[in-house]
Amino acid sequence: MRQTAGMPIDAPRTARERARAEITAEILDTARIHLARDGAAALSLRAVARDLGMVSSAVYRYVPNRDALLTMLIIDAYDGLGGAVETSEGAVARTDYLDRFLATCHAVRTWAIAHPQEYALIYGSPVPGYAAPEDTIGPASRVPVVLITIIVDLQSSGRAPRPAPVDAGVAASIAPISDFAGGQVPPDLLLRGMASWSGLFGAVSFELYGHLHNVVAEGTAARTAYFDHQMRRVAEGLGLGSGTVAR
Amino acid sequence: MRQTAGMPIDAPRTARERARAEITAEILDTARIHLARDGAAALSLRAVARDLGMVSSAVYRYVPNRDALLTMLIIDAYDGLGGAVETSEGAVARTDYLDRFLATCHAVRTWAIAHPQEYALIYGSPVPGYAAPEDTIGPASRVPVVLITIIVDLQSSGRAPRPAPVDAGVAASIAPISDFAGGQVPPDLLLRGMASWSGLFGAVSFELYGHLHNVVAEGTAARTAYFDHQMRRVAEGLGLGSGTVAR
DNA sequence: GTCTAATGTGAGCACTGCTCACGAAACAGA
DNA sequence: TCTGTTTCGTGAGCAGTGCTCACATTAGAC
Numbered sequence: 001m002r003q004t005a006g007m008p009i010d011a012p013r014t015a016r017e018r019a020r021a022e023i024t025a026e027i028l029d030t031a032r033i034h035l036a037r038d039g040a041a042a043l044s045l046r047a048v049a050r051d052l053g054m055v056s057s058a059v060y061r062y063v064p065n066r067d068a069l070l071t072m073l074i075i076d077a078y079d080g081l082g083g084a085v086e087t088s089e090g091a092v093a094r095t096d097y098l099d100r101f102l103a104t105c106h107a108v109r110t111w112a113i114a115h116p117q118e119y120a121l122i123y124g125s126p127v128p129g130y131a132a133p134e135d136t137i138g139p140a141s142r143v144p145v146v147l148i149t150i151i152v153d154l155q156s157s158g159r160a161p162r163p164a165p166v167d168a169g170v171a172a173s174i175a176p177i178s179d180f181a182g183g184q185v186p187p188d189l190l191l192r193g194m195a196s197w198s199g200l201f202g203a204v205s206f207e208l209y210g211h212l213h214n215v216v217a218e219g220t221a222a223r224t225a226y227f228d229h230q231m232r233r234v235a236e237g238l239g240l241g242s243g244t245v246a247r
Numbered sequence: 248m249r250q251t252a253g254m255p256i257d258a259p260r261t262a263r264e265r266a267r268a269e270i271t272a273e274i275l276d277t278a279r280i281h282l283a284r285d286g287a288a289a290l291s292l293r294a295v296a297r298d299l300g301m302v303s304s305a306v307y308r309y310v311p312n313r314d315a316l317l318t319m320l321i322i323d324a325y326d327g328l329g330g331a332v333e334t335s336e337g338a339v340a341r342t343d344y345l346d347r348f349l350a351t352c353h354a355v356r357t358w359a360i361a362h363p364q365e366y367a368l369i370y371g372s373p374v375p376g377y378a379a380p381e382d383t384i385g386p387a388s389r390v391p392v393v394l395i396t397i398i399v400d401l402q403s404s405g406r407a408p409r410p411a412p413v414d415a416g417v418a419a420s421i422a423p424i425s426d427f428a429g430g431q432v433p434p435d436l437l438l439r440g441m442a443s444w445s446g447l448f449g450a451v452s453f454e455l456y457g458h459l460h461n462v463v464a465e466g467t468a469a470r471t472a473y474f475d476h477q478m479r480r481v482a483e484g485l486g487l488g489s490g491t492v493a494r
Numbered sequence: 495g496t497c498t499a500a501t502g503t504g505a506g507c508a509c510t511g512c513t514c515a516c517g518a519a520a521c522a523g524a
Numbered sequence: 525t526c527t528g529t530t531t532c533g534t535g536a537g538c539a540g541t542g543c544t545c546a547c548a549t550t551a552g553a554c
Contacts, residue, residue, distance in 0.1 A: 124372025202449025
């Protein structure tokens with residue numbers, strides 16, 4: 001049976017297996033600290049080894065190579081973000097669709113600001129030559145699933161206009177996600193969900209990567225007000241609005 | 248007098264100055280090739296030197312360090328994208344506002360797909376510890392200026408609803424860009440411009456960084472159809488729409 | 495108690511950015 | 525034309541990286 005993130009790790013039987021799991025966890029913990037402090041590009045297996053008081057070649061007994069360590073950290077980051085978002089969104093009354101959406105947006109942004117290097121690791125430019133392994137797609141889909149669920153819920157509540165017809169070519173283009181959703185969700189809603197997702201991602205990334213420099217004032221209040229306004233605009237465009245963008 | 252991108256280089260007087268300019272250009276050219284092939288993270292001064300048949304320490308006579316070389320490539324990339332977008336958008340009739348917007352979007356995406364590493368360099372996660380110098384803000388603003396201009400043009404044509412009133416806090420948050428625009432452009436329009444810019448950026452980045460994997464079908468046709476649809480949706484949300492998102 | 499497999503060690507390879515002392519060449523001023 | 529000053533190319537060297545490998549040690553299985 002394969003191990004997948006979120007699944008509890010098999011209880012180690014022997015002392016050796018226990019030690020192995022423990023040391024692997026220590027490596028991951030240390031790597032996490034280094035990542036948060038220095039960023040993914042500067043993550044060094046040798047430095048992690050030094051911090052743990054082991055010789056550099058010893059970590060290769062636990063981690064096949066640097067890319068594998070990064071992959072673990074990527075899954076970690078996806079799960080961290082996904083958990084934060086699910087908690088935040090889950091605390092809002094189910095029928096307050098706009099608030100659910102805004103809670104999701106702000107949760108993503110708050111997490112990103114608190115964990116900039118982790119965010120950059122999962123949503124920044126991929127390390128060249130690095131291909132995201134299949135293990136990441138589960139954790140990676142947690143946030144978009146939340147967004148699409150909000151839109152689908154709004155739809156089923158009957159409080160939204162009927163899904164708009166979508167051009168056949170466009171509908172065909174999203175066949176993969178449509179299949180993933182069991183083919184039951186109208187393409188228009190999936191497209192809305194994706195649009196909100198990429199709009200949210202764009203706004204957070206812009207802020208985090210410094211593209212709002214000389215555009216939006218630097219303080220926390222200004223940045224939050226700007227972000228909130230723009231996310232309300234996105235919601236509006238999705239049929240999630242409360243009537244007007246202005247607050 | 249300081250040299251700024253876009254400004255013609257002073258004609259070199261002596262043979263030495265001419266040689267210097269030439270070798271610096273060769274270094275930049277080679278670095279550009281390496282960037283396109285291997286990505287920014289793998290850009291190596293030593294490798295560039297090798298390609299040019301010079302010893303590694305010699306390039307330090309022309310480029311202070313690796314970061315400076317990256318900065319030149321960043322300015323280069325901004326200008327390349329800006330030029331491509333301005334050309335594309337400039338070819339559309341001035342009064343076809345939606346088409347101007349879509350031309351801009353598709354130009355950004357086309358350039359990004361053709362120059363993925365350059366795109367990642369300017370819109371991906373910034374290299375840790377690297378702060379974008381002031382020289383980049385001019386070239387960096389070319390695309391957003393195009394977008395905001397479209398929206399302002401539409402506004403002045405009288406074919407759009409009046410700019411919506413904006414919450415005072417939100418309006419204050421965009422003081423920097425508002426000042427940059429001379430204080431004449433209504434905040435609502437600037438906010439729309441920024442929203443379109445970050446929506447466009449989000450969509451292109453998602454595709455380029457592989458976040459559409461298992462979501463949107465892989466082929467060129469599917470990806471283009473999806474992108475076009477989403478950009479039309481963004482346009483819609485901006486008041487640039489032609490009436491309906493469906494084509 | 496023995497045998498095998500897992501684990502830790504340190505040397506080593508090839509690479510990186512960057513510095514520095516050293517000559518050689520090119521320029522500028524007298 | 526001669527002299528003095530910059531500028532430029534060279535190669536060695538430092539500190540760091542990822543990763544491999546032969547070797548010793550140790551822990552678990554039988």
